[in-house]
Amino acid sequence: MTTAPQKVQDAELGILAPLPEMDDVQFRQWTELLEQRTGTVLPPERKSFLVTSLGLRMREIGCECYQEYYDRLNSGVNGALEWSTLVDRLTVHETRFFRHSSSMELVREQVSKTIRRGVGRAKSIHAWSVGCSTGEEAYTLAMVIDQSIRAAGARDAYFGVLGSDISQPSLQVGRRGIYNVRRVKDIDADVREEYFEALDDGRFQVHAELRKRVCFARLNILDIEREPLAEMDIIYCQNVLIYFDRARRKQIVERLAERLRPGGLLILGSGELVNWRHADMDKVQCAHTLAFQRRVLAGNAEA
Ligand SMILES: C[S@@+](CC[C@H](N)C(=O)[O-])C[C@H]1O[C@@H](n2cnc3c(N)ncnc32)[C@H](O)[C@@H]1O
Structure with missing residues (x-):
């Protein structure tokens, strides 16, 4: 066992204490918390990811055992603040610009159809990137819509x-x-030229004009029904549902579908929801992309 003076000496030498062991009961407790609050299902194969992520955060805040940290997370305002830090560590944020080209082609078509029909409100396009991570998907939508x-x-x-x-x-x-150069290097040079500004430190910033068109908001996908969002032309939700179980995926997609205007498009990642049907939605026939269009009811001329 490490004695107290030994611990101090280790800390002075920068030697990190080993991560605490996590038993099955503790694993269940943490995965249930994560699922309940974010919808994310963490399978047993990802236990080491959970242990590492929790352990690193616990070291940062000087917490030595899982139960103490769990109780902290569940206590008042400070717990809520701590949760907002931890949730970032426990979710996967991998993303990139123009990640799925055939889905973006669908966006282009949708925008030109909307514009062609363009009377009254149809001359405005509202798109939503659900689970946008660090913004690459939202800006890609903005670039594609602007071009279209x-x-x-x-x-x-x-x-x-x-x-x-x-x-x-x-x-x-x-x-x-x-974004650093690695993140923008695969964007076509002319598109990069048009929508990004090279900064003195070698990074690139999305042009202010385009940034003005994109707003970011913290929203838990499990709470969509509380949000006053409606009449969307395009809802784009890829690589998010894969972390949820099937029942939850269906529930979320149903709520997203309600947020579309008639004729609006819901674009998911291919294979992210199989055999889903909805009375108001038609599946879009498109190779490599899973998308649904909200039905236009007879008499709804504007759609
Ligand atoms: C793998 S990234 C996908 C990013 C982007 N959609 C893409 O395809 O490139 C998944 C994102 O979903 C977010 N996420 C996970 N659970 C969420 C929830 N309950 N509500 C909102 N966002 C969530 C994560 O924070 C993460 O940024």
Whole structure:
């Protein structure tokens, strides 16, 4: 056993204490908390990820056992603040610009159809990137919509993109819109030229004009029904549902579908929801992309 003076000496030498062991009961307790609060299902194969993530955070705040940390997380305002830090560590944020090209082609088509029909409110396009991580997906939508509006010659058309995520640090990156060269290197040079500004430190920032079109908000996907979001033209939700179980996926997708205007498009990641049907939604026939369109009811001329 490590004695107290030994611990101090180790800390002075920068030797990190080993991560505490996690038994099955503790693993269940933590995975249930995560699932209840975020919907994410953490399978036993990812136990080491959980142990490492919790352990690192516990070291940072000087917490030595899981139960103490669990109790801290469940106590009042400080617990809520601590949770917002931890949730960022326990969720996967992998993303990139123009991640799924065939889905973005669908976005292009949707925008030009909307513009062609363009009377009244149809001249505005509202898109939502659900689980937007550090913003790359939301900005990609903004670039594609802007290009499509311009290609259609509809200079007076308005568009806005909402990027939402549960992770506050990710949203902060999105709001700044600054990315290092590795993250922008695969964007076509002309697109990069048009929508990014090279900063003196070698990084790239999304142009202010485009940033103005994108807003970021913290939103837990499990709480969508409380949000006053409606009449979306495009809802884009990829690589988020894969972390949820099937029942939860269906529930979320149903709520997202309600947020579309008639004719609006819901774009998911291919294979992320099999055999889903909804009375108001038609599956879009498109290779490599899973998308559904909200039915236009007879008499709804504007859609
Ligand atoms: C793998 S990233 C996907 C990013 C982007 N959609 C893409 O495909 O490139 C998954 C994102 O979902 C977010 N997320 C996980 N659970 C969530 C929840 N309950 N509510 C909102 N966002 C959540 C994570 O914080 C993470 O940023």
